[in-house]
Amino acid sequence: QVQLVESGGGLVKPGGSLRLSCAASGFIFKDYYMSWVRQAPGKGLVWLSYISSSGSTFHYADSVKGRFTISRDNAKNSLYLQMNSLRDEDTAVYYCAREGHAFDIWGQGTMVTVSS
Amino acid sequence: DIQMTQSPSTLSASVGDRVTITCRASQSIDNWLAWYQQKPGKAPKLLIYKASSLESGVPSRFSGSGSGTEFTLTISGLQPDDFATYYCQQYNGYSGTFGQGTKLEIK
Numbered sequence: 001q002v003q004l005v006e007s008g009g010g011l012v013k014p015g016g017s018l019r020l021s022c023a024a025s026g027f028i029f030k031d032y033y034m035s036w037v038r039q040a041p042g043k044g045l046v047w048l049s050y051i052s053s054s055g056s057t058f059h060y061a062d063s064v065k066g067r068f069t070i071s072r073d074n075a076k077n078s079l080y081l082q083m084n085s086l087r088d089e090d091t092a093v094y095y096c097a098r099e100g101h102a103f104d105i106w107g108q109g110t111m112v113t114v115s116s
Numbered sequence: 117d118i119q120m121t122q123s124p125s126t127l128s129a130s131v132g133d134r135v136t137i138t139c140r141a142s143q144s145i146d147n148w149l150a151w152y153q154q155k156p157g158k159a160p161k162l163l164i165y166k167a168s169s170l171e172s173g174v175p176s177r178f179s180g181s182g183s184g185t186e187f188t189l190t191i192s193g194l195q196p197d198d199f200a201t202y203y204c205q206q207y208n209g210y211s212g213t214f215g216q217g218t219k220l221e222i223k
Binding site: 033035037044045046047050059061062095099101102103104106107108109 | 117150152154159160161162165166169171203205207209210211212213214215216217
């Protein structure tokens, strides 16, 4: 069964850090680009970051550039998002997604709450 | 950065209706356009990719068209399960900007 499962969300204070993980199964992980997308409560979807299949190329939305770092471990079939200098406005559900036919497989999401 | 603009933001319709949602890109994206359906508390579901290709398992009442900067999603013969929020997205290997969403409500 093709599946993505996010973990690592939680409550963090402004200025803090958090590392999200996304575990892939049921497909050849190393063959696919992967992305992170977030959705603030009651708001729309926002693309955050891409990483190439090899992990050598990545791109970021301006809103997170310099604060968030995407990475992957193809040996562990895992995708990561290191989030630093977190702000109130980073509060959201964070999804990982596979780029096959567009973003064809999504995880269930993990909630990140930034609050003092 | 490429901006995506969807219209309308909200759409009221009845079961059996045919509805169209429009998405405009701020610059040409060829046909690198996808449509997603999202229901409350759930992850988005891919409906259409490359502007007009139907994702496997998606009912044929969903169709997409367009290229360049203007795109449409059409749902022919609305079913109760179709009432949800729909997003367009450009994806080009560098970024994946979404439109702001269209909430499809029951009239």
